[in-house]
Amino acid sequence: MAMSVYAGTTLVEAQKMVEGDYSAFDWRRRIIYCQVYLGIDPAIRDAENALDSDEDKPVVVVLLLKSEKMLVKNRVRRLSAIKGTRILSDEELLKRTGYIFDNEKWDGSPEGIVMRASNGVYVVQCDAVQYQCSLRGKRDAFSKNQQVYVGDRVKIQVIDEKHGVIATVMRRKNQYKRRGTQSKRVVLIPNLDGMVIVSSVKEPPIWQRMLDKFLVIAEASGIEPLICFNKIDMLENRSEVDSMVALYEKIGYRTIITSATTGEGIEDLKAWMKGKISMLSGLSGVGKSSLLNALQPSLKLKTNEVNPRRGGRHTTVATQLYRLDFGGFIADTPGLRELHFWDIEPRLMDRYFPEINSLRERCVKGACTHVYEEGCVVQAALKTGDISRFRYQSYCEFQ
Numbered sequence: 001m002a003m004s005v006y007a008g009t010t011l012v013e014a015q016k017m018v019e020g021d022y023s024a025f026d027w028r029r030r031i032i033y034c035q036v037y038l039g040i041d042p043a044i045r046d047a048e049n050a051l052d053s054d055e056d057k058p059v060v061v062v063l064l065l066k067s068e069k070m071l072v073k074n075r076v077r078r079l080s081a082i083k084g085t086r087i088l089s090d091e092e093l094l095k096r097t098g099y100i101f102d103n104e105k106w107d108g109s110p111e112g113i114v115m116r117a118s119n120g121v122y123v124v125q126c127d128a129v130q131y132q133c134s135l136r137g138k139r140d141a142f143s144k145n146q147q148v149y150v151g152d153r154v155k156i157q158v159i160d161e162k163h164g165v166i167a168t169v170m171r172r173k174n175q176y177k178r179r180g181t182q183s184k185r186v187v188l189i190p191n192l193d194g195m196v197i198v199s200s201v202k203e204p205p206i207w208q209r210m211l212d213k214f215l216v217i218a219e220a221s222g223i224e225p226l227i228c229f230n231k232i233d234m235l236e237n238r239s240e241v242d243s244m245v246a247l248y249e250k251i252g253y254r255t256i257i258t259s260a261t262t263g264e265g266i267e268d269l270k271a272w273m274k275g276k277i278s279m280l281s282g283l284s285g286v287g288k289s290s291l292l293n294a295l296q297p298s299l300k301l302k303t304n305e306v307n308p309r310r311g312g313r314h315t316t317v318a319t320q321l322y323r324l325d326f327g328g329f330i331a332d333t334p335g336l337r338e339l340h341f342w343d344i345e346p347r348l349m350d351r352y353f354p355e356i357n358s359l360r361e362r363c364v365k366g367a368c369t370h371v372y373e374e375g376c377v378v379q380a381a382l383k384t385g386d387i388s389r390f391r392y393q394s395y396c397e398f399q
């Protein structure tokens with residue numbers, strides 16, 4: 001049975017392939033393609049992510065394969081498996097996948113960010129103005145297929161001072177995709193710039209393994225992390241925190257020490273968040289809501305409303321963005337702040353530890369796991385103390 005897989009590439013390379021020149025298609029060296037997928041969603045994501053550095057506009061090509069057997073672990077192993085190649089047009093891509101890349105036709109239209117979405121109404125923030133928007137063409141392929149998420153950058157056609165129509169979605173910078181602990185629902189937030197990973201230094205004490213886990217999630221999602229040690233006012237002796245700061249800064253991470261109670265570090269936190277779309281993550285009780293309140297008092301009310309009927313915090317599952325007075329946005333998805341679940345491919349784990357990533361190519365064996373191999377540069381660095389034993393143990397455990 002013939003079948004098709006999709007992959008992202010550049011227009012120039014795609015055209016070569018259509019003409020039968022598969023020279024760019026080399027799996028061992030993986031020059032062009034990041035991955036080939038059976039499903040379209042991840043293919044689109046990688047088409048965007050992998051090719052960000054490329055000058056050419058990314059396109060999606062579909063490879064027609066002779067048989068399903070030719071796919072080994074979702075990956076084409078032999079060129080003989082390729083029966084044909086086709087570039088998908090924007091319109092066709094949209095019909096099949098619900099996705100369209102930025103469309104030059106809308107170049108002059110105002111651009112905004114989707115702040116909230118419910119029942120087909122999208123609240124879009126364009127500079128200082130908010131518009132309530134619907135999707136273009138109620139019955140055409142765009143609104144049937146296009147997935148628009150909170151966090152998406154969109155172009156709108158303005159109808160009046162309060163209303164508009166979403167005309168097109170801009171390329172996503174990245175996609176943060178996780179399952180909440182309670183609802184198990186998959187939540188997707190595109191275009192996140194920053195993740196503030198909050199730990200508390202006391203009550204509860206720093207859970208370093210969990211910190212490493214959050215860092216891996218940030219790395220794997222392409223989001224810049226900031227490590228925040230909160231409740232510093234509760235400690236008389238800061239030496240343990242100082243050594244933790246030294247450990248993570250040596251790796252290259254930014255860290256910050258805060259107290260939502262005394263206000264220490266809050267200005268630095270603001271400076272980091274300014275202009276970004278960021279989210280706060282961390283376990284329950286570490287002080288995320290308190291930090292929000294310290295950053296901007298009006299936020300706490302919104303993110304932490306008490307449900308009058310059930311008496312507890314209300315647990316909306318929908319993601320929302322809030323505008324920060326000092327510039328930027330904060331994404332809030334309550335169920336996601338305390339996540340345990342992840343779907344990271346274990347064999348790629350070494351990429352998500354910067355101190356291991358920078359060494360991994362020097363390992364003697366190509367696919368070194370850095371656990372038992374001879375001539376492993378990572379294990380050598382562990383012995384000399386260049387890599388922290390705790391971090392290395394995190395790496396082994398997550399793998």
Ligand code: GDP
Binds near residue numbers: 233284290
């Ligand atoms: P969340 O579950 O992460 O949102 O945590 P909360 O913001 O609800 O905070 C949990 C508890 O820690 C509350 O009782 C807060 O008053 C307290 N707390 C939060 N931040 C600080 C801080 O910086 N210093 C102190 N002493 N207590 C804090």
Ligand code: ZN
Binds near residue numbers: 373
């Ligand atoms: Zn190794």
